[in-house]
Amino acid sequence: MNRLACAACLLSTLAAWTPPHAAASSRVPAEKSNQIEIRNFMFTPKTLTVPVGAKVVWINRDEEPHTVVSANGQFAPSKALDSNDSYVATFGKPGTYVYYCTVHPFMTGTIVVK
Amino acid sequence: MTNQRDNENPDRRGFLKCMAWAGAGTLLMMKGGVLHARVLGLDAGTEAKDATFSFAQISDSHIGFHFAPNPDPASTLRGALAQVDALPVRPDFLLHTGDLTHLSRPDQFDTLAGLMQESRAGKGKAFYVPGEHDVIGDNGAEFFRRFGERQQPGGWYSFDHRGVHFVGLINVLALKAGGLGFLGNEQLAWLKKDLAPLSAETPVLVFAHMPMWALYPAWGWGTDDSVEAMGYLRRFGSVSVLNGHIHQIQQKVEGNITFYTARSTAYPQPAPGVGPAPGPLKTVVPDRLHSYLGIRSVRHVQGKDALAITEGVMA
Known part of the structure; x- marks a missing residue:
């Protein structure tokens, strides 16, 4: 249970980090x-x-x-x-x-x- | 110095083309450093009877390769081994001149070892040297653990068999950026010492994966410091150098030293400089593939200062 909760927490953390990630991926064409x-x-x-x-x-x-x-x-x-x-x-x-x-x-x- | 590379000698080229496409076996005999070719089945058979011993060479089985023109190199290796097993004279041992695998993966080495165990020749004594495809990522640790002779820390070795001195060299390690095959000072010093006690009359047979002469350096077909090694071998009356790597037959005679490259059991490569790069010859029609693959058997005829070399295609 705890592990699941933790995973969920991690997932939501990751989700919360989506905007900066998206910003990073917008630089992908330059990296390509x-x-x-x-x-x-x-x-x-x-x-x-x-x-x-x-x-x-x-x-x-x-x-x-x-x-x-x-x-x-x-x-x-x-x-x-x-x-x-x-x-x-x-x-x-x-x-x-x-x-x-x-x-x-x-x-x-x-x-x-x- | 005679150069019998088939792209430089029209007769030789025509002959080899015919051999590769028609699938005819040929007996190649070296006498005093000069190569003689006979078509198998004519007069070659009588000379085979004189042989004191013979051995077979296979090369470049590239287990793990999965593209055109041969997505199943395991089956063509099996075919090559069956061909060795079917030779009229049972070879004393088998020589594999490298690129057992395509990517040095343990499962690919497993497959190779399993196929060898299926064959009478493969189960018997077999000598191996690694190709550059067998040493990727671990400097050959896995290869040497399974197939090494464990004579020298560097993996090179020698042995005597019925009066012929055999030397297995490693020229696929410590390769330098921009370079070709490489033996290195340690191996060269060992070779010099290994050959020193032999009389000049001793027939010597050297085998390594990459060509031991500058066959086509632009495609990496050569060994940077092979000239030093050849310097130690020049005093001998009869030296044969066998290698793989280029997946086709090429020969060169230099004094008493004759160089032979072998066919692959997996796929052919283009002739030197034909096309943009080396690599699998993809244009081979599937039902013609076997005529590009093959084995080699070598017979020693006592008192004749010559090794008789026979090329067999898998057609």
Whole structure:
């Protein structure tokens, strides 16, 4: 009972938070442009410039698995991305982040955070 | 140096095309570093009888792949193993040159192991090296736990079999951004030491997943530091290098070293540079798929300084 009440409470809390969430989701179109497509063994765009705090989304459009791994461990590595799997990383600090696919290391890309 | 890559030698290309599409088996023999090809069923059979031993190679089974042109690579692996089991001369062992799985998942390794247990050859002695698809996320921990030989901490190993020295190399770990396959200094130092006591007359057979020569670097088909490894092998009279990775047959002769890439048991890939990228050749008509897949059997003929290599398609 208590647990249910608690869940209900949580739900209502979440509901109460809807307006700020909605505000956040209104920024989604801007975030969508921070998408990198993996197609034909290439990261496109190869270099992406984003503001500090930006979320970057990689989506694998190949039928081969790929990974997104920082060349010098600057951000958390993805797992193996199967077809249409995606991976998100948030870039909190300015800098240049070189990454590659560990399955096909000739595939490299760069995120520039300004 | 002779380069027998099939996109550079029209005769070779025509020959391989014919072989792939017509599904004809071919016996490839190496004599003094020069490759000779014979169509199976003609004069090849008599030479097979001279063999002191043979082994079979399978590669790139990609268990877990589920797209065109082969949504069921488990069944084609089963077919390949049945083909090995049906060889007229029972091979001493089986060699799998990597990419057992598509995504390194435990259930995919389970499926592979189960299929091997269904086959006489698979149940017998089998040697494995990992492909880059087998080491995703854990640097190969799961692969080595199940299929490793546990000779060296890095996973590489060697063994002698009836006078031939076999070396299994790992070139799919610690890959660098922008690079190709990689052996690393530790493995190269081990290789040098491993080969040192052997006489130059010892036939040597090296196997690894990725090509050990710059086959097509733009698609990652090569190994960054393979030249060092080949430097240690050059003094031997007969060196054969087997690999997988590119899902098609390509050969190259360099002095006494002959390089052979194997077909996949799962799906073909395009010829080097044909199309925008490597990856599954999706345009294969389903009923032609088997003619692109296959196994390889290798026979050693004592006193002939040669290994006879036979390509079998699954058509």
